[in-house]
Amino acid sequence: MKLVFLGPPGAGKGTQAAEMADQFSLVHASTGDIFRSAVAGDSELGAKVRSYLDDGKLVPDELTSRVVGQMVLDRESDFILDGFPRTIRQAELLDEMLNEKNMNLDGVIYFQLEPEEAIERLTGRLVCSGCGKNYHKVFMPPVVEGVCDVCGDELIVRSDSSREIVEQRLEEYREKTKPLSDYYKKKGLLMSVDASESPADVGRVTQKLIKKMAGGAEE
């Protein structure tokens, strides 16, 4: 099965992708991991990616797609793409690459989360200044507010969790990635999951969808 997981930051799609990949024996192809392993190798593509990352620049759509093509599609195994495609252009390039290999996507699962909820989840993340343990103001609070349960040091807001950075990420998502849900809806591939539920509940719904898809493919 070949799947794409879509959703705003904070929707937990990475967690679900890891979980479902495990349950259904699929490759969990997260763009972050793909870039890391491309950069770690000594391929020409890896060197190109590294030059963008070193300069703190966004890796262009074409290059991102080529890397995903080489690291994922060339292995010809089943996968869940997580973090790619991120733009319409990337989705078009993915379609082209799949076509060339006579492959197609079986489905796109869209983890839906209201922006306010995403902001609450993302800005609530805390980290211990001493031991590095992660907390969340609402979902995983320490016993004593502002103090680490383990070492007693002060909890601080994670550097990627400031209101400004979170809003910037959500805005970028809304502008560039959100239109992908319509793109895949038109192709009849889109399925939505309410990501505001607990990770366990979201997992159960997602699992059902994938099972149904797998059943449909065998008929």
Ligand SMILES: [Zn+2]
């Ligand atoms: Zn601590």
